[in-house]
Amino acid sequence: MTTRAPIGQRALTYLLLLAGAVLFAFPMVWMVSTSLKPPEQAAAVPPTLLPRAHYAEIDGRRAEVTLDRELADRPGWWQVTAKDGARERRELPREQIDTRIEPRWGNYPEALDEMGAGRVGFGTFLTNTLIVCVLGVAGTVLSNAMVAYGFARLKWRGRDAFFAVTLATMMVPAPVLMVPLYGVFKELGWIGTLLPLWVPAWFGSAFNIFLMRQFFRTLPEEMSEAARIDGAGEWTIFWRLVLPLSTPVLAVAALFHFLYAWNDFLGPLLYLTRQETFTLAIALQSYQTQSGGVEWPLLMAASVVTVLPVIGLFFLTQRTFIQGIATTGSKG
């Protein structure tokens, strides 16, 4: 705005922004903070932000201890328990306990180990997720670009009617398709494999066809005409001319599909039956429900691991991300 807002209004804006920032960022900060704490500190009252480690001399050796409670009869003295060996208890004055801020990085390997319950490694879940994401992204980009080219740059009988039907399919909610699709994949013998999670991406989706068609239509028709006069076939025009000019829209479709596939929970829940085939989303959920329960720090560590790649992807592709959402939002 050209005129600067009055100072009071600006102060209020910053105040609200900061309040919002705390509300939106703190849960994630808390997730990371919890993931680096020893279990007994996760639920400490009052809550602490930074993970700590306490050390004390026990029988002449230095051991990591837990601070259990302050003694009621001797203020300043604490009951501590050694974390290793025989878990000896001692009562010590606070000065003799050495407390330092120490993130427990070991929670991460421990959580990733436990996720697979020792049988299946975390690497398997990651590989499965990447297979579904990468093959799905490749299929999404190729198939939708081809189909959108057919709708945007070629004139043929029945094209507009077929496109109208294509748009109409966007209204059908997923639960309507769920039961028969399960039947289709069962007939194909694909239940229990990763195939139902990425193969359909190779056969187009109405939304992406629409998105790419909009973009292809903005490219000048004279360019294609010139190529046709030079004797280029449609495939050459598509592959050599249109695709290279369309990287922004292809990137948006690729990014959104990657995100969708990485986050998808219902698909894996439906089709994956054995732990060997689990993707990260379902592995994380099954880790949480595994018998005996999971310590919060370990569960948070496993969650951080599934979130980090998505956050990293965001920072690498920020512009595509934001512009993609802005355009799909206002044009959809």
Place this chain on the structure above:
Amino acid sequence: MTATDLRRLRAGLAFTAPWIVGFAVFTLYPVVASLYFSFCDYSILQRPLWIGLENYRTLAGDDVFWISLRNTLWFAGAAVPLGTVTSLALALLLNQDVRGRAFFRTLFFLPSIVPLVASAMLWLWIFNGSSGLLNQVLAPVFALWGGAPPAWLGDPAWAKPALVLMSAWGAGHSMIIYLAGLQNVPRELYESADLDGAGAWSKFWHITLPVISPVIYFNVVMGIIGAMQVFTTAFVMTGGTDGNPARSTLFYALYLFSSAFYDLRMGYASAMAWILFLLIATLTWIATRVAARKVHYND
């Protein structure tokens, strides 16, 4: 058809071939089959058996169905307005002339791309009744009146509100869409309003809101469609499809899923799916009717 027409048709069909298969196998067949199954007794283990309207009649008398429908409408009725207000408010704040816009925008946006299963774990922890962060903060406040904060996901009265609050955390996605809409508001409009001595509120009400009304309409419709199908967060945070505690979070999609894949009542679940389809279509139609009166299109 001339030879040229035929050649063009062949090229068109060749390029759209993936989608012709995809449309037939992954859309058209499932839609038709699901409609057919909804009139059948079907367990996937045996062939579907035509029973006419029986599934729909049973649904009308199924208490669990009505509970799931009520819970879902409750959730959508709370989550969509809260999400709309939150994301629009954040976008309006970011649309001011402020320092650190990109930083705040990133901060507000990031939670919306956190995988749902991971954010479900996080909020499960925050909402934990005894040692969760939220109640650790609230307990001293409640103690002033001699009370205690609710157990959130452990309390039938508070489980749905907890899920609604959590859903507002993902407002960043629509915030970006609103922000794009706000940047399309012509500056001259504000400038001439300034000359007329209009206040901030009247500028918002008479300029900003009408110009971005199509964006609001779009976001509300998408919000309704999403909220009516809420599944993953509820499944993960309430431990499956039972809608714990006391069926307070038994949402439509959870009941549909358990009917189809745990009870193998696939015909019954298909009937539920079609009712959901009609329900979403009706809600969208209502939103469109409201929009026809309130939404202002520039072109």
